[in-house]
Amino acid sequence: MIRVFCSFIGGSLFGLGLWISGMTDTTKVQGFLDVFGAWNPTLAFVMGGAMLPMAIAWRIVDRRKTAMLGLPFPPMPAPRFDRDLVVGSVLFGIGWALVGLCPGPALASVSFGGSGGLVFLIGMSAAIVASRYLMDPRSSQTKRT
């Protein structure tokens, strides 16, 4: 129960951060990718701000064996550049630019995105379910338990 509660607090803080940072606004996200137009650097500040606490967190992970609730920390994935990583990242980038939503803001948009957000989320969810059948069976993703 404590695990679910902490998870809920984490999700809430993430949602608040998305809102405050303006990453719920698709024009800011598309503006960051629009280097040949009216470039908007906000996303770089969001990413920089988010990496700071995480860089500290990874230092703490180095000195401990398990997380506070007992789970072992996730190991660093081997630096293997398989086909799925490359193709998937490119496909994600294209979809990200088309609408200006990535999975976090897309989910959060349920509460503010109207029908447009919902249509995007349905397309995204359908593709997530279908993706299991389209991926390289040797990839790390399909092997993960």
Next chain:
Amino acid sequence: MEWLMGLSGGLMIGAAAAMFLLINGRIMGISGVFGGLLDGTGRENTAERGGFVIGLIALPALMVQWWPSHTHITGNWPILVLGGALVGLGTRMANGCTSGHGVCGMSRLSPRSILAMALSVGAGVACMAVMRHLLGVI
């Protein structure tokens, strides 16, 4: 001011990721947390994933009450469906999105995550150039 709001919100997102890692022992990757709920790969910790997703939706739902929504999601349905499908498929294939690879992976200097984000941003910039400036579709 936009940059300051971005930085402040970013710090909160990073704090959420740090909390999820240090307390729950998990990577805060939304495509993974949500994807595992949808395709059954996260069956053994459904409640933990669900709690995160509910918080992620509930907080903006609360914020919108006194801070009006300022999003500009397109009304072009074919673009929405195509964009959603590419994001869903791409992030599952790459095993991460802006939160998992970007916030969590890059801060760990994981080579896979750095490559993934470089490719996604590169593809996004190219897509913007073609679809907005060449074809005028978005």
